[in-house]
Amino acid sequence: MSAIAEAPATRRDGRMTRQARRAQKPPRGRGNPWRHDWRAALLFILPASVGFLVFYVIPAIRGFWYSVTDYEFLGDADFIGLDNYRQMVGDQLFWNALLVTLEYVVINIGVQTVVALVIAVLMQRLTTNIVIRGVLLLPYLIANVVVALIWYWMANKLIGIINIGLEAIGLPAQAFFGSSFWSIPTIALVNTWRHMGYTALLIFAGLQTIPKQLYEAAAIDGAGEVKSFFRITLPLLRPVLALVLVVTVTGSFQIFDTVAVTTAGGPINATRVIYYYIFELAFNRYHFGYASALTVALFLILAALAWIQLKLMRADQSDLD
């Protein structure tokens, strides 16, 4: 900011001259260069901060508060201590919801990460063509609801193209969304389809940070593609993979839309994932306090999972140095 003090003559309006004069004065109190933009900064962050306070901070606090009350929309929220949490521990449907969600996340993330890694490495070795990248990203931009409906139709037991194809190669048709065995894997794979290109592009961006010379040196030493993948790509990709995993796992736990428009939690409880269970508790049965306790539990589970993943994969350290 020294430019201000050096060229006071070029000022055109009075305000800046005042600022210049202030800048020329010895700073009030040491280490206070942070001071002079404070008023402007306040104005600039005001709109976003209002939104942040009203729709993030205060609701978060209220969320914790509701979780220790018996709030049911009508009437007041009375403090009931940890009763909701006690009820949660004994709630079969809660544990079922967690288990079903976990099954979904494991299948979804497992398949998606491997497929995305394969696509990313293929792109790295073959082409950076923007049309191919664009096509692979497309499903990620289409609404969950639309994607769910397309696959719901394609997986129809009687006339869906997937079952027509299965029967053509001699396999029995399946009620993919209607059977308690297949419904979660089906929904998990539908969302794998939606997210694999996006995840591949994230990994692809990470691959660009690996120096090309490493591969060239490995090629000279006679290492094949497979060997350089396991010895160079995978180890050096670790920090990027860790972040990608944290983001995709956290996102995967939020599965709701696909379930809501296809199975609505059924058959029986086979796809009653945690988001859907909370949604039903809060908005169909009005157990708002109890539903809030579940969201707190989910929040803690996700935070713990993210922390464990980052620690396990040492995401903050790179092997490139």
Added chain:
Amino acid sequence: MAITETPALTVQRAVGAHRRRFTPGRVAAWVVLILFVVVTLFPFYWMVRTAFSTTRSLSSHTSSLLPADFTLGAIKRVLGLQAATESIAQGGSGASMNFWLLLRNSLIVSTGVTVCQVVCCSLAAYAFARLRWRGRNAVFFAFITALMIPPIFTMLPNFVLMKDLGLLNTFLGIMLPSMFMTPFSVFFLRQFFLGISREVEEAAIIDGAGHWRRFSRVVLPMSTAPIVTLALLTFISAWNDYMWPLLIARDKSVQTLTVGLGIFQSQTPQTGPDWAGLMAGALIAAVPIIALYLLLGKRIINSIGFSGIK
């Protein structure tokens, strides 16, 4: 990396030869990649194919790749342009549908959210990137921490808030929570604003520009590309949002496309659903996004490399 000059030449030659060679491995790799492209595109094709079919004919043309009895009937049906008798004859339910209204509502909500959010977030990002003030890093960190909160955690209290404010079944109720900021948008723009060279801004300071003019005349014009990208991403995510509008918009007059599609699906009869109609609805919900993507998608694709992780 201990490669000296002479081996470096060999490397280039080796890699060059490696690239040109048509090994079976490379052919197989191309086949796999193209397979993924086909798997990605096929469901879209199948949606279009079904949307232009006659529902009654779908069961007898299960494996035909072309539309079964090509018709614009399903499209007309969901846009409310088909007479009930004709609709029933083609396998529709005969109920009147109006995707025009849903389309309009989605457009209002997504545009409102996008314009307000991008304006508020670019203001905030400017303060975080270009201004010096006490507590800047702490406030920014607080903003970013909000990324860790699962949306449903704040969604429940926000719903109570909307109810108390009497904003259920209003556009404002759908838009408000995402109108001011999302942590991602602030983070995204701050990254770009940080990259603008100090000299350009200092030239403006010498010309006597205050913070507002530095923001609106220097930083904003230099950042049109990232701002357009962010606007696009914001618009798409508002367009695709389902759970929040589902909670707020119980009334038909403010329902968005995703909510309307969900209701269409849940109301379609279990025996003989109107698949052509459903796919026509899905197509109408997807087409605006696909059009935007064809127009400006390059920015989105390239931004994924830049922002690293959304």
